[in-house]
Amino acid sequence: MPAGRRKKEIKLSLMEFNAQMVQKEQKQHKSAPNAWRQKLQIKEGTTTTTAAEAAKQLLPKRSISKSVVKVRFDLPDEEEEETITRDQAAMQADPRSKSQIQLLKRPVVKPAANNNNNETHSDSIRGTRRGRGHRRVKHCPRIPTPPRTVPTELRQVDSMTSADFRHDFAAHVDNMRTRQKNQQHMHFFQTLMEENQHLLKNRNLLVLNCGTGTLALMAARAGAAQVYAVDYSLVTNYAQLVVKQNNYEHIIKVLHGHVSQxxxxxxxxxxxxxxxxxxxxxxSELLQLLQARERWLKPGGFIMPDMAALYLLGSAEYLLKNERCNWWLNVYNFNMRALRRYALAEPRYAKIKGEHLLTKAHKVLSLNLNTVSLEQLHINKDIKLQVQHDGFCECFVLYFDVAFSRAHQPLTLSCNPCLQTNYKSPWLQTVLFVEQSFMMRAQQEYKGRLVFQSLAKPGEAVDLLHMKFEIELHEHDKNDSIGRALVLKSWNMMPRFQTLQEVADCQDRLVAHEPQN
Structure with missing residues (x-):
């Protein structure tokens, strides 16, 4: 090559480069035909058996059959015919070497005899085609259920099904936990008993609606001589077990059934x-309580708590109304106003904050359980709402307070939405949504009538599970002259779904409605 001239660079692709490397390796492999003998250190004239022994040295130690040793070598094409001829000659010279080589074949399982007349011929053929006989699946023997140790007190409630809990949800463990865990009324009763032990010590007490027996245990710890825990739910089975485990069975006696029984x-x-x-x-449990008062309470005895009051307010809860009622106006671009009518026909229970309240609290009911009668368990009275802030009224809100009149220190259990507490409440506040919102101004007065009573017909027993609200509200000026009517609506409170006629009767009679089919 002349001086000063450089070798021309050749650019290869990755595929071309790999092809050249493969050709180079093949040339090197053919140039060393006896390389495999050097690797195994086998000399010329070595028999196949000796070569197998040499191969054993290179293989890892594992269980190898004594009569069969399989050795495979990647021989070059030039040596293949020579090796086969030498192996055949060695086998003829040494007949013992025949036992060292065997042809391995896949075992063929003969199809099993078909003794079952119910098995079809196609199933037998299908099993033969797969190289195995047709086998019936052996059923696993039934695993016996491990024995359950159920306390004697819980044998009855342990047999309850989901259908039973629909009619007796108080006996469900989840309900027991929800009614007690971090609840405001439980802390109220605990504080009330601790601060008034002088009323409980060495006294005979009755705990109605006892549940799991928590209130009965509090009374026994406060020094009561005898406590009767009564409940008509099967939750009394749990109460018996709890009382026994807390070693109060000599003080607390758990009874199951209604007061009349x-x-x-x-x-x-x-x-x-x-x-x-x-x-x-x-x-509420007022009917049971009044029966127990007449039958078992001594003259001068106490009821804890015995004082109660119910309050009414007007509120501008537009966000809550949009979530609970107005959402049905447009559901994925479909008109569902019929469902909105159902949402407006029933009271709702929600946690209300005081920031949207428009009026002051107006007392609509006051109860003294020491003297109240069944005929007084209803409301039918005039109402007057005093406005504090101007705004659109979207609903009426009701809440209650209860207290114990003979407490050593005043203590009140309140569901007032303006009070901030870290505890929960099972009652929250009761919300009555109006169909059309209306403006409430501070310079105006708003008067009307409120009815809250049982749906029982005249002559029937008072039923606190089927009740009805009805509110009529008018706007009055400063001269107390009646202005325009704002609300004339009712709400049903019942444990079942309302019928179409009941929903229609609950709509505001001041608003024109579309006919419902």
């Missing part, structure tokens, strides 16, 4: 009961 051996000095319901009356 039970008999106590003696009269009691006081009754402790968490009797409150929504709006005080709905789903």
């Amino acid at each position: 039970l008999k106590l051996p003696e009269r009691v000095d006081g009754i402790i009961c968490n009797w409150m319901g929504h709006c005080l009356l709905y789903e």
Whole structure:
């Protein structure tokens, strides 16, 4: 090559480069035909058996059959014919070497005899085609259920099904936890008993609606001589077990049944009961409490708590109304106003904050359980709302307060939405949405009438599970002259779904409605 001239560079692709490397390796492999013998250190004239022994040295130690040793070598094409001829000659010279080489074949399982007349011929053929006989699946023997140790007190409630809990949800463990965990009324009763032990010590007490027996245990710890824990739910089975585990069975006696079905051996000095319901009356235990008061309470005895009051307010809860009612106006571009009518026909229970309240609280009911009668468990009175802030009224809000009149220090359990507490409440506030919002101004007065009563017909027993609200509200000027009517609407409170006619009767009669088919 002349001086000063450089070798021309050749650019290769990756594929061309790999092809050249493969050709180079093949040339090197053919140039060393005896390389495999050097690797195994086998000399010329070595038999196949000796080569196999040499191969054993290179293989890892594992269990190898004594009669068969399989050795495979990647021989060059030039040596293949020579090796085969030498191996055949060695086998003829040494007949013992025949036992060292065997042809391995896949074992063929013969199809099993078909003894079952119910098995079809196609199933037998299918099993033969797969190289195995047709085999019936052996059923696993039934695993016996491990024995369950159920306490004697819980045998009855342990057999309850989901259908039973629909009619007796108080016996469900989740309900027991929800009704007690971090609840405001439980801390109220605990504080009330601790601060008034002088009323409980060495007294005979009755705990109505006892649940799991927590209030009965509090009374026994406060020094009561005898406590009768009564409940008509099967939750009393849990109460018996809890009382036994806390070693109070000599003080607390758990009874199952309604007040009208039970008999106590003696009269009691006081009754402790968490009797409150929504709006005080709905789903409350007042009927059971008044029966127990007449049958078993001594003259001069106490009821804890015994004082209660119900309040009414007007509120501008437009966000809550949009979420609960107005959402049905447009559901994925579909008109569902019929469902909005149902949403407006029933009261709702929600956590209300005081920032949207428009009026002051107006007392609509006051109860003294020491003297109240069944005929007084309703509301039918005039109302007057005093406006504090101007705004559009979207709903009416009701809440209640309860207290114990004989407490050593005043203590009140309140559901007032303006009070801030870290505890929960099972009642929250009761919300009555109006169909059309209306403006409330501070210089105007708003008067009307409120009716809250049982749906029982005249002559029937009072029923606190089927009740009805009705509100009529008018705008008045300063001269107390009646202005325009604002609301004339009712709401039903019942444990079942309302019928179409009941929903139609609950609509505001001042608003024109579209006919419903």
